[in-house]
Amino acid sequence: MDPMLLIFLSSGMFLGWALGANDAANVFGTAVGTRMVRWRTAAIICSVFVILGAVISGAGASGTLGKLGAISAMPGAFMTALAAGLAVYFMTRSGLPVSTSQAIVGAIIGWNLFAGQPTDLGVFSKIVGTWVICPLLSAVIAVILYKAMRTTGERLRLHLLTVDALTRTALIVAGAFGAYSLGANNIANVVGVFIPARPFPDIEVGGFVIDSAQQLFFLGGVAIAVGVFTYSRGVMMTVGGTLGRLSAPKALVAVVAQAIVLFLFASKGLESWLMAQGLPTIPLVPVSSSQAVVGAIVGISLLQGLAGIRWGVLGRIVIGWVATPVVAGIICFLGLFFLQNVFGLAVT
Amino acid sequence: MIMKLNPDLFLFRRTRELERKIDRFYDNLSESAIVFRLAVRAYLKQGWTEEFQERLERVSQLESANDNLRREIESELYEHTLIPDSRGDVLGLIENSDQVISEFESTLWAFANERPEIPDAFRSGFRKLTNMVVKAADELGLGARAFFRSPQDVPAYNHKVMLYEKEADVISTTLKRAIFASEDLALCGKLHLKEFVEYIDSIADTAEDVADRLAIYAIKRLV
Incomplete structure (x- = not known):
């Protein structure tokens, strides 16, 4: 294998690591933070299902990113992923909530601007539209789930301890679903930009052909898993404090709502089913798991009146929303200029 | 083949x-309330008898059984990190409920040890007071059970605890006044009887204190 290939892919792996370190907390943070699920259990389930989601269902959202900017040269893809990774790093250092999805989209647009490629405004507006819809949809789903859960709970008159045991089991199942959806939806952020360059030859195993994209998805999934194991513990333990402590049933609702939203924006199967029924389809776009979780929590808080909402945190999220793609785009543009003019690499 | 799933075999x-x-703990509380009432009745009828002693021993057994249950519940909740959100509340509820059964026992021991002479004129007052206190404790037990399964029902039970406690206060005040107005009793006898009125009445006060805490625990579960 070309050693340069590994260097180029390293930025994607870095982004994958950052995603695992931060976004795993959206899936299992509240469960681990409230000590309903052990960290080790959470980390193992999260890693396995992120990889499964990435390899099995990662293609949908990756396709949309490819339409936004088809980066055909590996050095260009390297810089795009690196710019997104650095944006995530800087934003996190500044204490602003950050989305890898927004960072990678900003970076791709940075590449488009540098390469003189037009940005497909149709695809771009579809992506930006989902950023707005994602937390809103998550809030609506969370409200419906929470109300349904409460009504059912009141009717069934389950014992507090039974509710506790059921919630624990459900948090693990929902966490697995959330991790699968995270892998399926967000793997596009990690390795999506490398797909058009087709860095790996196809591998045939027992009659199955594993193509370059699937190998990239697997590698990206492993990078996310490494992020989960090496860095997510602290983030998971503190995630509750950021938005206020959640009770275990509310945490469950937040995780399920987020998982459903990520799944909706990643599932090719659902898209073809909706098409077959003649219904409007949901765009397959990488969305932010953090924003989905925040949307769900705000939705549940709204049920108890506006007093439950921490406006300061919400304000910072909105700033992060706008700043992340802009910062990533600028870093990418400058980085590409540097790669092309200092190292003489073909980035477009 | 249809297989019936036994929930006990599974995770739970x-x-x-x-x-x-927890259910057994509250079964013991309500049983001790009934036995307490029977014991006081027996005493009011015939003073200290074998029957009274048997009832007292039964309440003692229930009290120590509940002490053991409380310890087991506490350690299991902590060892297996169960109900992290409500653990403190559940432990507080159980510890405070245990206080009620301890007071049933200590009151009966006071009867057994001090053997107060209760004149006929005051027996009906003592009976009414005991009934009211037992009702308050019963409703508390029902409220505590509701906390675990349907916290929205707790206020209804708590309301009854408050009512019975208030009624017990009225009865105890009337009884104490009647005792001190009596011309047949010496002051030491009056003071002795007053003490027993207060022993019994304080059980309803404790039930009310626990109900107050229970109200907060239930609200926390519902928010």
């Missing part, structure tokens, strides 16, 4: 066992 065996322990 430990949970079910713990639920049974």
Whole structure:
């Protein structure tokens, strides 16, 4: 294998690591933070299902990113992923909530601007539209789930301890679903930009052909898993404090709502089913798991009146929303200029 | 073939066992209330008798059984990190409920040890007071059970605890006044009887204190 290939892919792996370190907390943070699920259990389930989601269902959202900017040269893809990774790093250092999805989209647009490629405004507006819809949809789903859960709970008159045991089991199942959806939806952020360059030859195993994209998805999934194991513990333990402590049933609702939203924006199967029924389809776009979780929590808080909402945190999220793609785009543009003019690499 | 799933075989065996322990704890509380009433009645009828002693021993057994259950529940909740959100509340509720049964026992021991002479004129007052206190404790037990399964029902039970406690206060005040107005009793006899009125009445006060805490615990579960 070309050693340069590994260097180029390293930025994607870095982004994958950052995603695992931060976004795993959206899936299992509240469960681990409230000590309903052990960290080790959470980390193992999260890693396995992120990889499964990435390899099995990662293609949908990756396709949309490819339409936004088809980066055909590996050095260009390297810089795009690196710019997104650095944006995530800087934003996190500044204490602003950050989305890898927004960072990678900003970076791709940075590449488009540098390469003189037009940005497909149709695809771009579809992506930006989902950023707005994602937390809103998550809030609506969370409200419906929470109300349904409460009504059912009141009717069934389950014992507090039974509710506790059921919630624990459900948090693990929902966490697995959330991790699968995270892998399926967000793997596009990690390795999506490398797909058009087709860095790996196809591998045939027992009659199955594993193509370059699937190998990239697997590698990206492993990078996310490494992020989960090496860095997510602290983030998971503190995630509750950021938005206020959640009770275990509310945490469950937040995780399920987020998982459903990520799944909706990643599932090719659902898209073809909706098409077959003649219904409007949901765009397959990488969305932010953090924003989905925040949307769900705000939705549940709204049920108890506006007093439950921490406006300061919400304000910072909105700033992060706008700043992340802009910062990533600028870093990418400058980085590409540097790669092309200092190292003489073909980035477009 | 249709297989019937036994929930005890699955994940929740430990949970079910713990639920049974909590249920047994409150079964013991309501049984001790009934036995307490029977014991005081027996005493009012015939003073200290074998029957009274048997009832006292039964309340003692129930009290120590509940002490053991309380310890087991506490350690299991902590060892298996169950109900992290409500653990403190559940432990507080159980510890405070245990106080009620301890007071049943200590009051009966006071009867057994001090053997107060209760004139006929005051027996009906003592009976009414005991009934009211037992009702307050019963409603508390029902409210505590509701906390675990349907916290929205707790206020209804708590309301009754408050009512019975208030009624017990009225009865005890009337009884004390009648005792001190009596011309047949010496002051030491009056003071002795007053003490027993207060022993019994304080059980309803404790039930009310626990109900107050229970109200907060239930609100926390509902928010």
